[in-house]
Amino acid sequence: MTATDSPPAPAADDATLRLEPTSSRRSHLDIVDPDERAAEKAPPDVVWVDWDGPDDPANPLNWSRRRKWVISSVGSFFCTLVSLSVSGYSIAEVSVEEELDTSKTLSLLGLTTFTLAFAIAPLILAPLSEVYGRSFIYFASAVVFALFFIPQALAKNIETVLIARFISGCAGSTAVSIAGGTFADVWRGADRGAPMAFFTLAAVAGPGLGPVMFGYLAQIKGFPYLSWVLFAMSSVFALSLPFILDETRASVLLSRKAARLRKETGDERYQSKDDFERGSIRELMKTSLGRPVQMLMREPVLIAITAWISFTWVRLLHLFLVSIPTVYKGVFGFNTGQAGLVYMGQFVGGSLGMIFDRYCERFYQRNVAKRGPEARLYSAFGGGIFLPVGAFIFCFTSYPQCHWMGSVVGVVILYAGVYLSYLAAYSYLAEAYTLYAASALSAMSFARNVIAAVFPLFTPAMYDRLGVQGATGLTAGLDTLLSVTPFVLFAFGGRLRLRSPFAMELARREEADRVKWAALKGDGTLEDSRDRSEEKLGKETTETAV
Structure with a gap:
């Protein structure tokens, strides 16, 4: 959801966008699922700060x-x-x-x-x-x-x-x-x-x-x-x-945008989803x-x-x-x-x-x-x-x-x-x-x-x-x-x-994404969800350079 001057009330359908935390937050590959982290840590009435549409010049x-x-x-x-x-x-x-x-x-x-x-x-x-x-x-x-x-x-x-x-x-x-x-x-x-x-x-x-x-x-x-x-x-x-x-770095820019909106409005519900997905520096290291x-x-x-x-x-x-x-x-x-x-x-x-x-x-x-x-x-x-x-x-x-x-x-x-x-x-x-x-x-x-x-x-x-x-x-x-x-x-x-355990984990995640996208079909959020997922995947594949 893109932040606006007046934060909207969370829609009832938003609950379907959240993943319920599993009993174990780490897979057998010792990876924290970012959606689980956001679902577990975010406040219930959060207003996610994103770009102002697909053509936002700040992106x-x-x-x-x-x-x-x-x-x-x-x-x-x-x-x-x-x-x-x-x-x-x-x-x-x-x-x-x-x-x-x-x-x-x-x-x-x-x-x-x-x-x-x-x-x-x-x-x-x-x-x-x-x-x-x-x-x-x-x-x-x-x-x-x-x-x-x-x-x-x-x-x-x-x-x-x-x-x-x-x-x-x-x-x-x-x-x-x-x-x-x-x-x-x-x-x-x-x-x-x-x-x-x-x-x-x-x-x-x-x-x-x-x-x-x-x-x-x-x-x-x-x-x-x-x-x-x-x-x-x-x-x-x-x-x-x-x-x-x-x-x-998009996550840094959106984090700054969320901080600016919290300061300007005094509303602490403005949050950047990337802050939750990214995890702590300790987890990154x-x-x-x-x-x-x-x-x-x-x-x-x-x-x-x-x-x-x-x-x-x-x-x-x-x-x-x-x-x-x-x-x-x-x-x-x-x-x-x-x-x-x-x-x-x-x-x-x-x-x-x-x-x-x-x-x-x-x-x-x-x-x-x-x-x-x-x-x-x-x-x-x-x-x-x-x-x-x-x-x-x-x-x-x-x-x-x-x-x-x-x-x-x-x-x-x-x-x-x-x-x-x-x-x-x-x-x-x-x-x-x-x-x-x-x-x-x-x-x-x-x-x-x-x-x-x-x-x-x-x-x-x-x-x-x-x-x-x-x-x-x-x-x-x-x-x-x-x-x-x-x-x-x-x-x-x-x-x-x-035969790779990492390939099997990737297949599991792709299947989970397919199910999620299928569930979102018809409510107007499928394409946004797919675009966001593909955009993030493209970033991750070239995160380490030549």
Whole structure:
């Protein structure tokens, strides 16, 4: 019911909209049913505050496309800045060793601590954004992210750099953990593909821009100057946020609206239903931390996707951040600046992957009714093919007698595969787990970032002992082995999900919704109820971003 100036008396039929609390408020999956919470906690004469009709201009879903794109660009640009921080540090790693008189292993811990922060912080920041809003978390994170480039620039020892990068990584993880939710706040499902594709391009191709932009700076001036440049860029971004970023979280906006109406009218019956459905911060944290672990232990589909995408992510962040400098400096005699330009292949590959994905969208639209969530894996087929093909081309052309452009072609093809794999994995899990998509994506993100945090510690030793061809051939072989994942899931994913306890819980909820909608038919509230349910489901499936 939409709040008005004079609160109406509750209709007698409203009682049919409430669910009677069950004897147990938690299912076997330890999930609090939001309708039960609202039915149990809400006062009997409550007046639910909602949008003023389907075209309410205050609803972020009804904002202009220009405003939506400006807000969406915030997440994409923040993600690009974070990517520049990762790859910029990698290209300047030798300078870190020299400036701080430390070992290669300790200097590479700067990558590990940053990536480890990406695994931990989103489990806390994402649920906090549901309570305090996206804009506050964005702004606070951007300020902290910018400020902690100062101790990196002024550091006299490696310990200072490691601590600063961990804190900076926690703040920068907001770019990934909240961006998907922001897209769901402002874009309806049918319009969300394009902003998500550009965001994925920022996540996948963004790291390739760091060496291109900072290669010669790292070679001539060193790591401190690079940190000052990143501080300047991040500061401009943080200071611009209050002028371009509006709050987009619907539950926060409706909660504020309810509070405003209570203050203006003195009537305490005005309440936001989302305040009851959301639960306490303690419940949010328990779900955010506990359910992803449950799913990662019990869901074969999630386990398979996580193993595949984790190695793909390692490819993106670390293996090529080590192997490209090794090959182009050691084999082809490039200096740091010239080797940095090779990373343009990463951006070109990501762009080609985005074009390929737009083509695969046609197959998805044609087959989704028949195939279900597995129709999202058409893009992943390209990832499964391009990844090993690009890796082997890079491996077989990394000889002094070969022209360096041959290996660049391999880089382009490989990163087209990385883009397609990354985007398809997120889209597939979002559709396969719907209500539990945020937890599934959190589990995958946590696992891939923990694994990626470990790899830099032994990747240089692997190249030293196996040589360029041995190390790149080994990783190409692993690419080939894991590339069967999307094909297997396309064939058997539906049957695997039928045996999942989470899938059974989803089926139970869908049946309950069907019965509820059938009961509401004919009283004028069915479509409103269905629209509200589908809108909330769309938000939950993209709550955890790329």
